[in-house]
Each structure stands twice: as C-alpha cells, then as structure tokens.
Amino acid sequence: MFMRIFKLILISFFLITSANSNSIYNIIKIPNLEIYELKTTNKLKYFYATKPFRLGVQKNIVCKNSNRKTYDKKYQIISKNLNRYSKEFLRKINLKYIVMCENLSISGINTAGIPDHLMKTLIIDLKFNDKYFERVIHHELFHIINDGFKDLFDEDEWRKFNEPNFKYADCSTCSKKLGLDTYKNTNGFFTEYSMTIPSEDMAEVYSHLITGNYKISDDKILNKKIKFIKDKLNEIDNTFVF
DSSP: OHHHHHHHHHHHHHHHSOOOHHHHHHHHOOSSEEEEEOOOTTOOEEEEESSOEEESTTOOEEEEOOOHHHHHHHHHHHHHHHTTSOHHHHHHHTOOEEEEEEEEEETTEEOSEEEETTTTEEEEETTSOTTTHHHHHHHHHHHHHHHHOTTTSOHHHHHTTSOTTOOOOSSGGGOSOOOOSOOSSOTTOSSSGGGSOHHHHHHHHHHHHHHTOOOOOOOHHHHHHHHHHHHHHHHHOTTOOO
C-alpha cells in the first residue's frame, strides 16, 4: 500500500510540475531529458534531450541533443503519426513515453529508433532520413507491439510464407541488405531491409500498411504477410484500423 501511494505521489508530482531531468530519469531511466509535451489526446508523454546521453550496461547506446527548431518541426510529424493510435491501444501495447534526440546509435551503428517495451519508451532519432521518417515511426512502434506479443507474431509461421530456398540473416546488422526504398516489384518483400530478419520484415509490412505506402498486387507471398499482420493486430484490438 505504501509503495502504491508513493508511486501515485511521484506520478502526480511529475504531471503537475516542471519536472527536471532527475525526476524524469527516475521514471524512464534516461538522463538529460526535459519535458516537451505532456497533454496529448492519447496520453503519450514527449521528452527531448538537453544534452547527449548514454544508455545500456556497456553505455553503448548514444544519442545527442538537437536544437529547438528541429524539435518543434519533428514533434509535429511524430505527434501527427502517433495521434492515430488511441490511448486504449497504446495501453495494450505498453507505450507511454516518446524521447526525441538525434544521431542515435548502438555500438557505433546508427539506428532510427530504440523501442523499450518494458520501460514503455520509444527513442526516435530526429536526424534519420526525412524520406523514410514517417514510415520509420510506425516501423519502430511495431517493435513495441511485437515485443509485447511474441506468441502472436510467430516467426516460424512467418518464415513459411517465403520461398523454401529463402533464408533470413542471423541479425539485422549481420546483413548488408539495408535499403528502405519500396520495391516496384515486391516479390514477397516491401524493401531490401525486409530481408534481414523476420521481425524487421514484419515491421516493414506493418509500416507500409499504416502509411498506405503500398498497392494491392497479385504478390501471393506479400498478401499472406499482409493478412497475417492485419489478423494479429485485430486479435490485440478488434477496433484497430489500418
């Protein structure tokens, strides 16, 4: 009971005051952040980096602070895309906090975002290629979904959709197939990056569906993947609309 009351007091303090970086750190364990926006229709809380920060046991996750103009511009894009998700859906997938920074990397490898299902947090790199930026928001959000519903998004079942001789890489960074341009002739995959590992393939299918960046075709493999993603999202939330 005491811990519950303490947690409520902490959350109340966080919501009604201009929380400093220490109080934010106590909640999501990321240093050097300040509040950007708390009052949103779907209850997402937005933070921005005021200084570079490092995360992880080996401090191998790095991201830098940006400038106010970039924060303001990219917040409009991010919030527009994330506003399509209801607070009920976000609660189901366990996403509550959005962190904005730039030049995000893991062990020196640049990455568009880092989802953390357990901490209810999604870190987004504001400097990621503008051409793909909106699609990437949903791609990274799918990883939050996937992490919370591993049993639903069965990778063995997914692999069976592909041609028998096709094999994914051992990890997403173990492959040179990093292209994000959408194929004109899909042949089972939306992008080159889709061919890295099953979870990235799923995320690419999901992000194309959400952004409407695809055309109905006679690609039997891709159509099976599309149906799989739609069916699983419907199991999570039967009111979900692509």
